[in-house]
Amino acid sequence: MKKILILFSHPKFEKSRANSILVDKIKDKEGVTFCDLYERYPDFNIDVEAEKELLTAHDIIIWHHPFYWYSCPPLMKQWIDMVLEFGWAYGPNGNALNTKKCLNVITTGGTRALYCEKGTNSFSVTEFLRPFEQTANLCGMRYLPPFTIMGTHKIEDKELHDYADKYDKLIGLLQQGLKLADVGNFSFLNDIPQLNT
Ligand SMILES: Cc1cc2nc3c(=O)[nH]c(=O)nc-3n(C[C@H](O)[C@H](O)[C@H](O)COP(=O)(O)O)c2cc1C
Structure with a gap:
């Protein structure tokens, strides 16, 4: 079973609705190491050697965060830096990271329809996530499309629980070895058939 490291970054987790439902579902899952960066490093003073050891011990790295100004919250960026x-x-x-897999799991206030050339946000989520994709590429990792929960302000708790179930199922697929080749041309892992049967 592949080992998964979830690097979670939310500056206001105590006020979170969407991410608290997602995190509750997956944080204690077998074979998953859940690392809450804001809890671990409230002063932004990251223990680089400890983080490198964590990375070395895992096969799949998930950058899980709310979308803030079309990117990640600052501690996530500090972690990368x-x-x-x-x-x-x-x-x-x-x-050190060669051949590991990597992906973003993000929650966004904007709906999927707003993330396109003619939408309010002008660009797609894939385009906004390019710096993450290329960071993974430069490190020799295989970057998978994101799993997204979009339009969070309009989503009822019930639907958020459905997303949490899907996230749980996705982690199961990743643990079993889901590869880039299995994902086809889908821009979002949400849409792959393996998650929707
Ligand atoms: C500082 C800040 C910046 C945000 N920037 C964006 C953004 O660029 N795009 C977007 O769709 N939503 C944006 N949002 C909305 C959040 O992504 C949304 O509230 C969050 O994902 C909901 O998750 P939560 O309930 O766990 O906090 C922003 C929210 C805050 C507080």
Whole structure:
């Protein structure tokens, strides 16, 4: 079974509705290490060696966060800046993460329909996530499409619980070895047939 590390980043988790439902469902799942970055590093002083050890011990890295200004909250960025060191994660001999898989799990206030050329947000989620995709690529990781919960302000708790069930199922598929080749041309993992049967 593949080992999964969920790096969770939410600056206001005590006020969260969407992510608290998702996290409740998956945080104690077998084979999953759930790491709440804001709980672990409230002062932003990241223990780089401990994080590198965690990464080394896992096969799949999930960046799980609410979408904030079309990106991640600041501690998630701090984690990327501090932990993915030259010569370790990338660059000459920087191959510690080679062949691991990586993806974003995001919640957004905007609905999917708003994330397109003619929508309020002008660009697709895939386009906004390019820096994450290329960060993973540069580190030799295989970047999978995101799993998204979109339009959170309009979603009832019942539907959020359905998303949490789907997230749980996705983790099961990843643990069994879901690969990029299995995902086809889908822009969102939400849409792959394996999650919808
Ligand atoms: C500072 C801030 C920035 C946000 N930026 C975006 C954004 O760029 N796009 C978007 O769709 N939603 C944005 N939102 C909405 C959040 O993504 C949404 O409230 C969150 O995903 C809901 O999850 P929660 O209930 O766990 O907090 C933003 C919210 C805050 C507080």
